[in-house]
Structures are given as structure tokens and as C-alpha cells.
Amino acid sequence: MMDRLARQGMILVGCGKMGGAMLSGWLKSGLPPASVWVKDPNPAGWLAEAGIHLNEDLPDAPAVALIAVKPQMMGAALPEVARLGGGGTLIVSVAAGTPIAAFERAFGPGTPVIRAMPNTPAAVGRGITAIIGNEKVTESHLSLAEELLAAVGQVVRLEDEAQMDAVTAVSGSGPAYVFHLIETMAAAGEAEGLSPDLALRLARATVAGAGALAEDATEDPGQLRINVTSPNGTTQAALEVLMDETDGFPALLRRAVGAAARRSKELSRDE
Missing domain, CATH: 3.40.50.720 (NAD(P)-binding Rossmann-like Domain)
Structure with missing residues (x-):
């Protein structure tokens, strides 16, 4: 070619x-x-x-x-x-x-x-x-x-x-969602007593490393999550908050991706 x-x-x-x-x-x-x-x-x-x-x-x-x-x-x-x-x-x-x-x-x-x-x-x-x-x-x-x-x-x-509207909402706009995750993880780390520089460094490396692991692994992301979640441990305590069906990640991301997809449709109609 x-x-x-x-x-x-x-x-x-x-x-x-x-x-x-x-x-x-x-x-x-x-x-x-x-x-x-x-x-x-x-x-x-x-x-x-x-x-x-x-x-x-x-x-x-x-x-x-x-x-x-x-x-x-x-x-x-x-x-x-x-x-x-x-x-x-x-x-x-x-x-x-x-x-x-x-x-x-x-x-x-x-x-x-x-x-x-x-x-x-x-x-x-x-x-x-x-x-x-x-x-x-x-x-x-x-x-x-x-x-x-x-x-x-x-x-x-x-x-x-x-x-294409769904693609735009997931992968086109998706990097911004991940960047915001890094921001909010770092801010949460600061709230727990870490310095701003250390909290940001930890959040950046964690998201980048987890993304690379998810891309290279043979297991799906759900299994990877299970692999790092010890019963009654710290990760489970956090996931009980994040996976709440009312105001956790599942509901929040459905609303966010849906909003992006709707806006993509509107922009295409405006063309």
C-alpha cells in the first residue's frame, strides 16, 4: 500500500x-x-x-x-x-x-x-x-x-x-474521562495526607500501568478487578463505593457516555 x-x-x-x-x-x-x-x-x-x-x-x-x-x-x-x-x-x-x-x-x-x-x-x-x-x-x-x-x-x-456517535462517546471523548480520573484520584490522595506532587505521580502511574495491564492481559477487565480484590480488604471497601448502582461508576459512566453520544448526534445534525 x-x-x-x-x-x-x-x-x-x-x-x-x-x-x-x-x-x-x-x-x-x-x-x-x-x-x-x-x-x-x-x-x-x-x-x-x-x-x-x-x-x-x-x-x-x-x-x-x-x-x-x-x-x-x-x-x-x-x-x-x-x-x-x-x-x-x-x-x-x-x-x-x-x-x-x-x-x-x-x-x-x-x-x-x-x-x-x-x-x-x-x-x-x-x-x-x-x-x-x-x-x-x-x-x-x-x-x-x-x-x-x-x-x-x-x-x-x-x-x-x-x-460513530457511540465511538465518539467511548473512545473519542474517553481520554478526557481518564484524565479526570487521574485528577480526582490525586485530589483524593491529597485529602488523605499525600503531597500534591506525590499524589499526582501515584495516580498517573497507576492509571497508565493498569491500562497497559488491561490491554496486554488475556483476562477481561472484570477478572483483573477480581484478581486484585482481596475479600474484606482495602480494595473491596473502595469498590463497594465505586460500584454502587445508584451513584457509582456504572450509573455515572452510563450517563456521561450517553450525554456525549447525544451531543455527537446533535453536532452531526447541525452540519
């Missing part, structure tokens, strides 16, 4: 944190810098020395145009690449809240469009991205998108675009 990109070239529209992380991954994977065209009104300093085509005229028929701008910048960004519609170029979007239909309108009929939802751990190569394509997308298109997005982490395929 990278050979095809090297021959035909690819375009990256928007090179902020997410776009920059992906570009860095592609270059490390062996994609020639001369095969990449980047359009960004405020490019990071390292791009000028990367050997890519920065804000230059675009090729006529690149293999892929990846849209990585914020939704509010879409109106200015899409006209620059709209001529690539029609089928010769795969359009991949990582823009939150922008449905496939919006890109079909911008690029015209016959255009293969893949909508992707990565999350912020992509910046350190530990993200997960969900993808779904329109009816013009082939297996070859999906494989190409998977290879590109694998540069920043795992990739999963969805069965229906409607699932």
Missing part, C-alpha cells in the same frame, strides 16, 4: 496535533517525504525541513486526500481539494462530527469517502481509530485507510455510520 502512495502521492489537509502525529508515523514507516503534500495555514516549524511539499500546488490524482482540520475550518479547507472528487482519489476524514454525506456533497457523486474517529493517544502512537466508508469504498480502500491510520495505533471497522 505504501508503494501506491509513494507512486501517486497523498495529500494531508490540516497538520495540527493529529495530522502531525499521523504524518510523523508515515514518514517513520518509510513513506517518501516527496510523496506528501501538506496544506496548512499555520504549519509547525518542523514541516519546512521535512522534505514534504508544504502549501504547494497539489497533484492531479493523488491516491488519498486525508482531511484533518477542525469542523469549523472545513468550509475554507474543502474548496481547495474539491476537484479531487469523482473516484480517482480516496477521501479520508478524521474531522469530528462531520458525516460522510457532507463530504459526498463537497466532492460529488462517485467519490469514495471514509470517515474515521481517532483519539488523542494517537499523538504517542497509542490511539484507536474507528472507520466506516460509503458505498463507493472498496476493500482495497479500507485496507489502505487501515494502513495509514495504523501509524498512530489500532484500527477497527464499524458496521454502520450510526455507530
